[in-house]
Amino acid sequence: MKKKVLFVCGSMNQTTQMHQISGFLGEYDLWFTPFFSDGLLGAAARNGLLEFTIMGRERRGKAMEYLNSHELQVEGGEGLHCYDLVVTCTDLIVPKVLKRTPTVLVQEGMTEPETPLFHLTKNFRWMPRWLAGTASTGMSGAYEKFCVASEGYRDLFIRKGVDPERLVVTSIPNFDDCASYCQNDFPHRDYVLVCTSDNRETFIYENRRKNILKYREMAGGSKLIFKLHPNEQAERAAEEIERYAPGSLVYSEGVAEEMIANSRMMIAQFSSTVLVASALGKEVHCGLEREELRRLTPLQNRSAARNIADVCREVLDG
Secondary structure, eight states: OOOEEEEEOOSHHHHHHHHHHHTTOTTSEEEEEOOOOOHHHHHHHHTTOOTTSTTSHHHHHHHHHHHHHTTOOBOOSSOOSOOSEEEESOOSSOOHHHHTSOEEEEOOSOOOOOOHHHHHHHHOTTSOGGGGGGGGTTTTOOSSEEEESOHHHHHHHHHHTOOGGGEEEOOOTTSSOGGGGGSOOOOOOSOEEEEOOOTGGGTOOOOHHHHHHHHHHHHTTSOEEEEOOTTSOHHHHHHHHHHHSTTOEEESSSOHHHHHHHOSEEEESSOTHHHHHHHTTOEEESSSOHHHHHHHSOOOOSOHHHHHHHHHHHHHHO
């Protein structure tokens, strides 16, 4: 019998990464699931209390729609089979049903800054890692291998306390061939692009008025284009932008990476999109120093999914 592999999806970025990796593991019995949890978090998600997370009904629905449209084998996250391997983009929450299965963790994108909550969750293991956001990625130790974007990220995770023997620099799908985004039909060129955040939707304070006025000043006389975060309340955000930066273009849909490719400068907070801008050599303004961002930028090897599949094969057959 073929060995069974479960790919745990979530956001569209996570879901498409999992799908790409699976394309190089065709000799196995491949299954997919939207992200799920058990216990109190699982109950909260089922009752609609976690709609701002990847366990929310809307995001689970989008993941299911994608998986079904590609005619993939899907289970609902209740442990339909006994699996030989789990592949996932996050270990902030590890469902009990998966803890007994060998796991390969894949870096999703940029990790958030280390707030005091990160240090609390690191020093007090009884505190849930998800409180610290993606800053705690890799801190569970509940995996055999952790595939990361670059040597810079490998160094970062080692500094946080991740076992160096478990880290493999593979680059990551969706970020390993950023030059491909330069071939696009987005109609605008040479503007300043602002990729906004969903801070407010996830209960993090942000003074959007102050930020928009700052972005106007940074842009000088250049056209401003705002690409809204997929989780944002688009109507509210568009109204604020029109009020404080009238004449700016606002997109709630579209391919952010193509917009980055056509821009002359990009502004963002801690968003994975800055990794694309850095790989394309754009002027980037975010929460990182230029040299640090350069070191964190994913390898442009065009083979991340294949490399990660090789790591999965090693864990499965090793």
